[in-house]
Amino acid sequence: MTHKTVALVAHDHKKPELIQWSKTNIHKLRQYKLVATGTTGGLLQEALGLPITRYRSGPLGGDQQIGALIAEGKLDVLVFFWDPLDPAPHDPDVKALLRLCSVWNIPVACNKASADLMFNVVDIDAPDYQRDIPDYGK
């Protein structure tokens, strides 16, 4: 177990894909502290049997809570299978979360191919892996 924290989030139609991907990558995921939005986290806990810190459901503020982790420097990776075909009532929160990933240079995977690359090509625990943390001077 490292000190690195990975957030896992999926919209409803994408949850089966995230669960399948997480099962396939459980040997990697078990190395990290895992956090998730409410419903995603519950399903993943059941599917993986790993401890997961669960925040509120997305529409009730879960995306914002994960965004707060980013702003506090407490998140290293976001895997967020958002649904491009189904409008969400909390779309502004989704956009805000993705925006903070760009603000703070957080690796974010929005689909399986990106998640595969992120977890199978780069080892975020390797000594030579370094994520630049932007210095905004405040």
Ligand SMILES: O=C(CO)COP(=O)(O)O
């Ligand atoms: O809506 C979400 C992300 O925007 C995810 O929330 P749930 O995991 O509670 O479904």
